Amino acid sequence: MASFEEAYAITMGHEGGYVDDPEDAGGETYKGVSRRFHPGWEGWSIVDAHKSKENFRKKLKSDSRLQGLVHKFYKQHFWDPFLGDEIPSQDVADEMFDTGVNMSVGRAVEFLQESLNLLNRNGKLYADIGVDGGFGSITLGALKSYLNADPPGHLLKLMNVLQGMHYIKRMKEHPGQEKYARGWLKRVLIQKT
DSSP: OOHHHHHHHHHHOOOOEEEETOOOOOEEEEETTEEOOOOTHHHHHHHHHHHTTTHHHHHHHHHHHHHHHHHHIIIIIGGGGGGGGGGSSSHHHHHHHHHHHHOOOHHHHHHHHHHHHHHHHTTTSSSSOSSSOOHHHHHHHHHHHHHHSSHHHHHHHHHHHHHHHHHHHHHHHOGEEEEEEEEHHHTTTTOOO
């Protein structure tokens, strides 16, 4: 089964420290945790306490309580909702987790569901599943059936194509978002297989 620690280490390689970019939809963030979307996160009180100190970004990085809260937050909000501990492929779990962090767990699950439907050999491996962004026993069962028949490579490629298409659409609709293209594209190919 997949390891949260492995997925977390990969994703933290993409997430920076403290950032306050007014053009970013997330606004003020710490290690990817957005104050705009998660104003009640208890780590914000620690971040705020350090802001007035010299070299506050370094102080944030060395604050073990804050780092523990970040770790807990990611597991609770971006791993557990798609039953990461039950995913039989580390590569698929890594992709789900990183995409979930960057775009939302619901969107990551939709990419998985749509890809599984395209790879079920016209229903011979398993029936089409709903593309609803909810991860439960049906999606997990389809994923396991797929992985029993094929290695994860094709599934991961389709999920990455869908992710890349989402970024392209976003940049076309909001040209100011093009400044994030290189960072986004680094996330499109995180698979090891």
